Amino acid sequence: AQSVTQLDSHVSVSEGTPVLLRCNYSSSYSPSLFWYVQHPNKGLQLLLKYTSAATLVKGINGFEAEFKKSETSFHLTKPSAHMSDAAEYFCVVSVGGNTPLVFGKGTRLSVIA
Amino acid sequence: DAGVIQSPRHEVTEMGQEVTLRCKPISGHDYLFWYRQTMMRGLELLIYFNNNVPIDDSGMPEDRFSAKMPNASFSTLKIQPSEPRDSAVYFCASSPMGAKNIQYFGAGTRLSVL
Numbered sequence: 349a350q351s352v353t354q355l356d357s358h359v360s361v362s363e364g365t366p367v368l369l370r371c372n373y374s375s376s377y378s379p380s381l382f383w384y385v386q387h388p389n390k391g392l393q394l395l396l397k398y399t400s401a402a403t404l405v406k407g408i409n410g411f412e413a414e415f416k417k418s419e420t421s422f423h424l425t426k427p428s429a430h431m432s433d434a435a436e437y438f439c440v441v442s443v444g445g446n447t448p449l450v451f452g453k454g455t456r457l458s459v460i461a
Numbered sequence: 462d463a464g465v466i467q468s469p470r471h472e473v474t475e476m477g478q479e480v481t482l483r484c485k486p487i488s489g490h491d492y493l494f495w496y497r498q499t500m501m502r503g504l505e506l507l508i509y510f511n512n513n514v515p516i517d518d519s520g521m522p523e524d525r526f527s528a529k530m531p532n533a534s535f536s537t538l539k540i541q542p543s544e545p546r547d548s549a550v551y552f553c554a555s556s557p558m559g560a561k562n563i564q565y566f567g568a569g570t571r572l573s574v575l
Contacts, residue, residue: 380562391465391552391566392504438504442562448517449562451504 350375352441354452362460367411367426369455371439374420381422382440382449383413392438398422409433434459465567467553473573479541482570485534486555494564495528495538496552504552510536543574 355370373379380399384392396407403415409432413424422439439452466485474480486493494509508518513530521528525544530536540547550571554564 382562389568391554391568392564393566394563397563444562448506448509448520449564453503 350377350379350441350443350447350450352439352450352452354437354439354455356455357453358456358458360458360460361429363431364428367424367429367433367457369424369437369439369457371422371424371452372420373422373439373441375441375443377443380442380444381413381415382442383407383411383422383424384438384440384451386436386438386454388435395424395437429457429459431459431461433457465553465555465565467551467567467570469570470568471571471573473575474543475575476544477542478574479539480543480547480572480574482538482551482553482572484536484538484553484567486536486553487557487565488534489557490555490565491558492556492561492564493530493536494554494556495536496554496566498550498552498569499548507538540572543572545574548572548574 351374353372382397383395385395386392395411396405398405398415406412411426436454436456438454440449442449468483495507496504498504507520508528510530528538550569552566552569554566556564
């Protein structure tokens with residue numbers, strides 16, 4: 349079975365400083381990994397995905413994530429936070445086929461002016 | 462495309478009443494998913510369809526919950542009778558053939574059962 353652990357339930361950064369949202373996964377097979385973002389009162393939106401190609405994945409809005417198999421990690425980063433980045437972020441794992449996506453508990457990102 | 466459309470956006474009902482949530486997936490998408498989001502349990506998959514056929518309903522909490530997809534452009538999630546513990550945000554998502562895991566979410570229905 350696969351699982352995902354988001355190590356921080358809440359991260360607070362100042363505008364213009366780097367963002368790091370941590371995610372570790374567990375999977376018996378080669379996983380696909382995703383980050384989704386949920387702004388208040390909105391549905392989830394795909395930020396980026398890793399599907400066994402390049403280990404450094406670039407997404408929308410300046411976010412990127414690096415797949416590290418040795419560390420079973422898929423941390424999300426952004427060099428400079430913007431106020432509009434304040435949202436809930438979900439790390440998601442899948443092993444494909446008919447198995448469903450497995451969502452982490454989410455990390456709430458606050459950006460301070 | 463307008464994206465995944467869910468209605469209503471908010472629903473307040475009394476315990477014991479029937480509740481019907483509606484979803485219109487993105488045109489041309491072959492998969493449709495129903496999720497429930499709560500503070501305690503996070504985001505849970507309830508059921509998903511492929512080409513209007515239910516594939517996995519193992520996440521449906523109990524017999525009070527049922528979902529249908531009568532055609533490619535419409536799905537319902539029904540709760541009868543509703544209970545206060547059903548209060549949550551319910552999301553519908555759809556995805557295209559060949560990219561089942563690239564899911565597009567609706568804005569959700571916030572259900573409050575009093």
